[in-house]
Amino acid sequence: MSTSSHARVVDADRVSAVMASLPPETAIEGLAQVFGLLSDPGRLRLMAALLEGGEMCVCDLAAACGQSESAVSHALRLLRLNRVVKVRRSGRMAYYRLADSHVRMLFDLGLTHVTHDEAGSHD
Amino acid sequence: MSTSSHARVVDADRVSAVMASLPPETAIEGLAQVFGLLSDPGRLRLMAALLEGGEMCVCDLAAACGQSESAVSHALRLLRLNRVVKVRRSGRMAYYRLADSHVRMLFDLGLTHVTHDEAGSHD
DNA sequence: CGTGCGTGTGAAGAGGTGCTCATATGAGCG
């Protein structure tokens, strides 16, 4: 097996064990995608608004979150495609709500972490 | 406060209530930053490895996660600056471990969401 | 039935993010 250029490994057993225990790549990428959705302040504000407001239309969401209606529409599209929010149409209005409670749990858990420890800059 | 250009609002009361209930901007940005750290497959793999391996050096982490040592070092630096991981130095080795249990909770919660519902593409 | 309003979408540009390559630092080893 060849020492490729420099395959430095200290604890080969642990490396093998860890490699075997890593979640499949699909799970990892799905996770990254979900957390990516939560990594934008604009989307976070929309979700926070929906957590509080229950069900809101695009224009109210935009007003409440201080964003343009276009930006909100784009953001909601992303969230919709990833099943984070659901739409209810009534006439020309579109009312959005959160699809499940996972978002609330992730939101609260993250918020706990953030408020508990500023996690700012440090070395 | 006047009607600015086109301040479309359907339910002004709800908008006000939601605006009042939104977390402060600092919390929102902190949240976004934390989730942003979790939104990269490479970092996610590192964290998964540390969840399993407990404490590992950079080169083993790189081998286990299939990334270059440089990339791992950069990633660990980010995680370190955000207090997600801690270092223990021994000679010229650097052993990393997770700083707290929040990561495990977020990881598992997200994983539940992902494996439960593929959250792929849909309209 | 045409016009206005709420919403959705595409293109394009600015900005951010993560990689690699090259090099620095510092500890151990011969």
Place this chain on the structure above:
DNA sequence: CGCTCATATGAGCACCTCTTCACACGCACG
């Protein structure tokens, strides 16, 4: 003591993301 190994870091570059602008679409209302 100089050399090498493990890690850290900086610069540069490719990629992705988010925002705005412009316009399309459908429904309601006159």
